Amino acid sequence: MRNYLAQLGNIKPTAEFKLITLLGEDLPGAVTVVPLRGNSGLSCNSTDTEQDEDKHAYRFSLAGVQLKFSAVAKPRGGLTIPAKGVGGDWIIKLPAQNYMHVPENEFAMMQLASMIGIPTPEIRLIALEDIGGLPEMGMLAGGSALAVKRFDRALGGRRIHVEDFAQVYNIYPDKKYEGVSFGNIANMIWILTGENGLKDFIRRLTFTILIGNGDMHLKNWSFIYLDGKTAALSPAYDMVSIIPYIPNDKLALKLYNTRHMQSISMEVFRKMSQKSQLPQHFVLQIVRDTVDEATTLWKENYRHFELSAHSLQCIDKHIKEIRL
Ligand SMILES: Nc1ncnc2c1ncn2[C@@H]1O[C@H](COP(=O)(O)OP(=O)(O)OP(=O)(O)O)[C@@H](O)[C@H]1O
Ligand SMILES: [Mg+2]
Numbered sequence: 001m002r003n004y005l006a007q008l009g010n011i012k013p014t015a016e017f018k019l020i021t022l023l024g025e026d027l028p029g030a031v032t033v034v035p036l037r038g039n040s041g042l043s044c045n046s047t048d049t050e051q052d053e054d055k056h057a058y059r060f061s062l063a064g065v066q067l068k069f070s071a072v073a074k075p076r077g078g079l080t081i082p083a084k085g086v087g088g089d090w091i092i093k094l095p096a097q098n099y100m101h102v103p104e105n106e107f108a109m110m111q112l113a114s115m116i117g118i119p120t121p122e123i124r125l126i127a128l129e130d131i132g133g134l135p136e137m138g139m140l141a142g143g144s145a146l147a148v149k150r151f152d153r154a155l156g157g158r159r160i161h162v163e164d165f166a167q168v169y170n171i172y173p174d175k176k177y178e179g180v181s182f183g184n185i186a187n188m189i190w191i192l193t194g195e196n197g198l199k200d201f202i203r204r205l206t207f208t209i210l211i212g213n214g215d216m217h218l219k220n221w222s223f224i225y226l227d228g229k230t231a232a233l234s235p236a237y238d239m240v241s242i243i244p245y246i247p248n249d250k251l252a253l254k255l256y257n258t259r260h261m262q263s264i265s266m267e268v269f270r271k272m273s274q275k276s277q278l279p280q281h282f283v284l285q286i287v288r289d290t291v292d293e294a295t296t297l298w299k300e301n302y303r304h305f306e307l308s309a310h311s312l313q314c315i316d317k318h319i320k321e322i323r324l
Contacts, residue, residue: 001067004135026070029152030161030228067094071131071147079147080132089153092131095142099245101308103146108305109211109239115301116293118204119235122149125306151224151235161225162234166218176217181254183276185221190278192223192231198278199286200233206290209261211241212318214249243318244311262321269324291324 006013009022024033071079072088079090096102107125114120124147128134131145152162165185166176182205190198208216215238224234242249250259256272258264269287273280298319302312 028162028164030159030225032159068092069094069134070150071133074132078130078132079126081134089150089157091148091150092126093146093148094128095145101142101144101311102240102245103142103144104306104308105244105311106146106238106240108307108311109213109241110236111305112211112294112297112301113204113207113236113239115297116203116207116290118207119200119233120239121151121235121237123147148237161228162222164219164222168223169218171218173219176219177252180218181256181272182251183254183256183272183278185253186272186278186283187276189233190276193233195282197233198282202283202286203290204233204236205255206287206324207239207294209251209255209264209324210291210294210319210322211239211315212243212249212261213240214242214246214261215240215252217252220252241311241315241318244308244314247314261318262323265323287324291322295319 002013002019005019005022006015009018011018011022013019020033021035024035027033069081069092070088071081071090071092073090074080079088079092081092093103093106103125107123110120110123125144126147128143128145152160154160165180166173168188169180171179186198186201186205189201205216207213220238222234222237223231225231251261253259255264256268256275258268266284266287269284270280272278273283298315302316305312307315
């Protein structure tokens with residue numbers, strides 16, 4: 001993505017200030033980055049020529065591994081990546097180049113999450129041919145992309161601030177698997193957002209273990225500030241079952257003393273609650289309820305999800321191995 005953007009902007013991939021200038025109006029949350037006139041070395045101001053504007057056409061400033069673009073809904077269905085101007089209020093996550101059917105997997109897992117009461121943004125699985133303005137990206141593993149409605153943009157494009165937990169803890173993105181445990185996050189959520197927030201977090205954490213999602217690192221959890229100052233957990237995103245691609249994958253962060261999903265028992269949750277000063281009975285009850293609801297809903301619905309036979313088999317096997 002970095003190389004691709006650098007090519008479009010006609011700059012070096014290592015020119016980070018110039019890259020952020022290109023993307024500065026389409027960042028997550030309510031932050032914008034604009035150059036002081038004349039200081040950036042890059043023509044991003046009103047003296048731009050039409051041709052220069054076209055160079056900063058594509059906007060995809062959201063961090064992460066998969067290729068993604070901001071997009072706007074077309075009046076007659078489908079989505080389009082705007083040719084210029086600030087990106088839209090949808091995110092399109094393209095199929096990966098090496099892992100098969102990630103969009104279908106994420107679509108199914110987000111649907112299951114929503115069924116058990118985890119707040120999720122609106123999502124759609126769309127055929128690549130229904131996306132307007134998609135640049136040539138080479139070979140992609142599958143013909144569908146996942147479209148996710150942005151929760152950091154309100155009607156009329158108003159920006160709603162969000163910050164992920166790497167930002168909250170002042171940790172650099174390349175340390176997103178380190179330094180903080182799920183217990184630490186739970187404690188912060190409990191203190192800042194109370195019972196409702198804690199319930200939501202524990203439910204998501206249990207769901208993460210059940211579906212075998214080893215990638216819920218610090219940047220996959222965010223606070224949202226709907227009124228500009230009160231923190232709440234943002235809607236969930238990036239919920240994918242990783243075990244079809246990486247068998248025996250481990251949790252992204254430690255839960256009490258382990259990352260090994262099959263070793264997590266109620267006792268591990270009890271110890272985590274004790275260590276992180278959480279209300280134990282409350283936490284354990286949410287874990288139990290989530291396991292019951294998620295396993296029942298999985299059994300009732302797995303045939304209806306658009307998952308590959310391989311993913312389906314791996315997830316089903318994994319759920320049965322969890323000892324919660
Ligand atoms: N619905 C949304 N609304 C607003 N921001 C979002 C939304 N979904 C994701 N984001 C932001 O975009 C970033 C990248 O999205 P996401 O985590 O889905 O992509 P990814 O490439 O799969 O990431 P990873 O590196 O974890 O694999 C997130 O860290 C978050 O900041
Ligand atoms: Mg992510």
